[in-house]
Amino acid sequence: MMHKAGRAWxxxxxxDTDQLAPGIYIKLPIDEISKHCLEAIAxxxxxxxxxxxxxxxxxxxxxxxxxxxxxxxxxxxGISAIIAxxxxxxxxxNALNFGLIPLICxxxxxxxxxxxxxxxPEAGEIRNLxxxxxxxxxxxxxxxxxxxxxxxxxxxxxxxxx
Amino acid sequence: MGQTLxxxxxxxxxxxxxxxxxxxxxxxxxxxxxxxxxxxxxxKPLLEKLGVKVWDREKIVVVxxxxxxxxxxxxxxxxxxxxxxxxxxxxxxxxxxxxxxxVVLPERGHLKPGMFVAGGDSHSPTGGAFGCFMFGVGAxxxxxxxxxxETWIKVPETIRIDWSGEIPRGVCAKDIMLTLCATLGxxxxxxxVVEYSGEVISSLGMxxxxxxxxxxxxxxxxxxxxxxxxxxxxxxxKVTGEKPDCQSWQGDLDxxxxxxxxxxANDLEPQVAPPHxxxxxxxxxxxxxxxxxxxxxxACTGAKLTDLKMAAEVxxxxxxxxxxxxxxxxASVREMxxxxxxxxxxxxxxxxxxxxxxGCGACASYxxxxxxxxxxCIASTSRNFQGRMGSKSSRVYLGSPYTxxxxxxxxxxxxxxxxxxxxxx
Numbered sequence: 001m002m003h004k005a006g007r008a009w010x011x012x013x014x015x016d017t018d019q020l021a022p023g024i025y026i027k028l029p030i031d032e033i034s035k036h037c038l039e040a041i042a043x044x045x046x047x048x049x050x051x052x053x054x055x056x057x058x059x060x061x062x063x064x065x066x067x068x069x070x071x072x073x074x075x076x077x078g079i080s081a082i083i084a085x086x087x088x089x090x091x092x093x094n095a096l097n098f099g100l101i102p103l104i105c106x107x108x109x110x111x112x113x114x115x116x117x118x119x120x121p122e123a124g125e126i127r128n129l130x131x132x133x134x135x136x137x138x139x140x141x142x143x144x145x146x147x148x149x150x151x152x153x154x155x156x157x158x159x160x161x162x
Numbered sequence: 163m164g165q166t167l168x169x170x171x172x173x174x175x176x177x178x179x180x181x182x183x184x185x186x187x188x189x190x191x192x193x194x195x196x197x198x199x200x201x202x203x204x205x206k207p208l209l210e211k212l213g214v215k216v217w218d219r220e221k222i223v224v225v226x227x228x229x230x231x232x233x234x235x236x237x238x239x240x241x242x243x244x245x246x247x248x249x250x251x252x253x254x255x256x257x258x259x260x261x262x263x264x265v266v267l268p269e270r271g272h273l274k275p276g277m278f279v280a281g282g283d284s285h286s287p288t289g290g291a292f293g294c295f296m297f298g299v300g301a302x303x304x305x306x307x308x309x310x311x312e313t314w315i316k317v318p319e320t321i322r323i324d325w326s327g328e329i330p331r332g333v334c335a336k337d338i339m340l341t342l343c344a345t346l347g348x349x350x351x352x353x354x355v356v357e358y359s360g361e362v363i364s365s366l367g368m369x370x371x372x373x374x375x376x377x378x379x380x381x382x383x384x385x386x387x388x389x390x391x392x393x394x395x396x397x398x399x400k401v402t403g404e405k406p407d408c409q410s411w412q413g414d415l416d417x418x419x420x421x422x423x424x425x426x427a428n429d430l431e432p433q434v435a436p437p438h439x440x441x442x443x444x445x446x447x448x449x450x451x452x453x454x455x456x457x458x459x460x461a462c463t464g465a466k467l468t469d470l471k472m473a474a475e476v477x478x479x480x481x482x483x484x485x486x487x488x489x490x491x492x493a494s495v496r497e498m499x500x501x502x503x504x505x506x507x508x509x510x511x512x513x514x515x516x517x518x519x520x521g522c523g524a525c526a527s528y529x530x531x532x533x534x535x536x537x538x539c540i541a542s543t544s545r546n547f548q549g550r551m552g553s554k555s556s557r558v559y560l561g562s563p564y565t566x567x568x569x570x571x572x573x574x575x576x577x578x579x580x581x582x583x584x585x586x587x
Contacts, residue, residue: 018550023526027236040554060349066284068300089353093302
């Protein structure tokens with residue numbers, strides 16, 4: 001099922017967790033951390049992002065620390081999915097655990113900053129409404145789709161343990 | 163077809179005869195390690211939501227190392243919450259301000275070859291030096307592990323990295339890792355396993371091996387691994403009092419590797435990685451003369467006893483430059499005690515070093531030693547991402563403890579071999 005359309009915020013390769021959730025703010029609640037999300041490389045991002053927008057990035061997005069506030073900050077800002085060429089492995093798990101869908105797509109360079117896009121994680125598809133193009137994503141394994149469908153690891157475990 | 167060491171450990175933890183790369187399997191966790199930042203303060207509300215207690219208190223280790231000692235009310239509250247939660251759950255293995263988790267874990271005998279270990283920190287691959295499959299997870303994954311004793315894993319391939327030759331004097335494991343970051347890139351590990359082997363690795367002590375596995379994180383690997391040998395066995399026996407089984411935990415000769423990279427250590431130069439990436443590493447010669455105002459020997463990567471000794475070799479009978487500060491945060495209280503007993507710490511202090519608490523501290527701006535606007539630091543840590551040590555406009559160079567010590571003396575980046583006995587003048 002297609003998600004609602006939103007704006008693409010495009011970043012480069014190797015966006016790290018210190019940029020997503022700077023250590024200097026890590027003791028603070030998530031709504032304070034998220035105000036500083038990506039401020040080192042995109043100072044306007046946290047203040048202008050809207051609920052339902054998407055982060056689009058190159059290789060190794062979320063590399064570095066295991067601090068899950070890196071993914072949680074994006075969720076707090078209303079990002080509904082991250083589309084990247086590849087992810088830092090721990091970040092990928094953290095995002096999924098929050099129900100923030102991480103999609104791997106080889107065609108991210110075709111998405112421009114500000115393009116309106118929407119995604120269908122189950123079909124592994126991204127629609128670029130601005131350019132009227134469709135891109136394929138790597139299929140998510142069934143086990144991970146189950147976590148995504150539940151809305152994250154905690155609700156998934158609640159169902160399982162409940 | 164044979165199996166890699168990683169596949170053997172994962173298969174055992176998953177209760178299968180065999181696993182293959184790409185399989186998604188559920189593994190029983192032998193040990194779960196967490197610290198004060200990603201641990202109790204994050205997992206407590208999640209476990210309460212699930213309405214469960216921890217699955218096995220004996221298999222959990224908690225280390226307070228990030229916000230130590232408390233420096234404001236928030237950090238004091240986090241440390242108190244950690245203590246209260248550990249007491250409430252009845253967890254026997256709690257190390258409160260005893261050092262950095264990745265160093266405390268092996269020194270207190272919690273790791274042995276063949277274990278499947280989840281750590282709530284990205285430098286958890288350090289445990290791979292002991293022949294464990296140890297990888298980093300975030301707090302929600304950790305909560306899932308604490309609730310069920312299990313976690314899923316996509317079986318990784320193994321990238322073998324062989325080092326032949328002999329490491330020259332003044333060069334060390336840190337230089338090997340910076341070279342690998344520059345050669346393979348920060349995504350080069352592709353969340354697979356990096357297994358180090360070859361005559362150089364065999365010749366290294368456990369602490370240098372820990373540096374190699376620690377920085378597998380910077381290669382983007384899920385973990386680093388070194389198959390156990392006599393050096394591993396001797397260490398594990400010393401700290402646990404038991405001879406470990408090393409024979410079962412070796413990769414098969416006919417195992418399949420994604421890649422095998424071969425390097426020669428004979429010509430390796432001291433490395434320096436300029437801002438803002440470890441992958442920017444180059445021979446120290448390219449950065450000689452770069453002025454610094456802080457030098458930091460700290461963190462899980464660069465402040466073990468072996469690292470402190472390297473710095474002492476350079477700093478012996480010398481003083482640091484008058485316009486810089488040298489901060490030294492030994493990686494654990496035990497390491498600090500040993501460094502006191504063997505004279506290493508005295509050399510550092512006489513040279514003008516400022517002794518900091520054993521903890522993660524300045525490496526990720528979690529404690530004292532934060533950089534201000536425009537500060538330039540050289541550090542024995544693993545990451546120099548923009549803003550990691552403080553101000554967005556600060557700049558961090560990475561180097562070995564030798565190279566950091568040399569820069570502290572000169573007030574600028576220099577080749578540390580200038581300051582070692584037996585080199586030139």
